[in-house]
Amino acid sequence: MSIEINNESVVPVDEVALQHLATFALDYLYVHPDAELAIVLVDEGAMEQLHLQWMDEPGPTDVLSFPMDELRPGTEDNLTPAGLLGDIVLCPQVAIAQAETAGHSPLDEMLLLTTHGILHLLGFDHAEPEDEKKMFGLQRDILVAFAASERRTR
Numbered sequence: 001m002s003i004e005i006n007n008e009s010v011v012p013v014d015e016v017a018l019q020h021l022a023t024f025a026l027d028y029l030y031v032h033p034d035a036e037l038a039i040v041l042v043d044e045g046a047m048e049q050l051h052l053q054w055m056d057e058p059g060p061t062d063v064l065s066f067p068m069d070e071l072r073p074g075t076e077d078n079l080t081p082a083g084l085l086g087d088i089v090l091c092p093q094v095a096i097a098q099a100e101t102a103g104h105s106p107l108d109e110m111l112l113l114t115t116h117g118i119l120h121l122l123g124f125d126h127a128e129p130e131d132e133k134k135m136f137g138l139q140r141d142i143l144v145a146f147a148a149s150e151r152r153t154r
Contacts, residue, residue, distance in 0.1 A: 003026075014107055024149060
């Protein structure tokens with residue numbers, strides 16, 4: 001699995017944890033091991049520009065996903081083909097504020113946002129209530145399984 005992480009923000013981020021989570025999530029979703037993913041961390045100003053340019057919405061947001069090859073999750077018997085999954089752009093400053101509001105750590109918020117971004121890259125959406133239920137349920141399942149796997153490896 002090729003996962004490139006580029007922190008262009010001024011906020012130090014646990015890139016190893018993001019890498020582990022991304023690898024785990026892609027394995028969980030049966031994405032081919034030769035798939036490529038990029039995660040870019042940017043400051044609020046850069047995120048605001050991207051948010052306005054691509055979503056036509058003002059202000060910085062927490063995560064944006066830019067799919068490339070429109071890959072979809074595979075199955076145990078049929079992995080998704082190798083290809084460019086796409087880019088996830090995260091804003092650590094927004095994540096930190098959201099973590100405080102949610103009552104968990106900034107790292108937990110970054111892991112959640114990374115999972116959320118991966119699901120968007122794989123075609124999941126939450127515009128409709130049924131889609132939201134499916135996407136957020138899968139997001140929760142991945143994060144719970146990841147946390148359990150991390151506890152076992154310590």
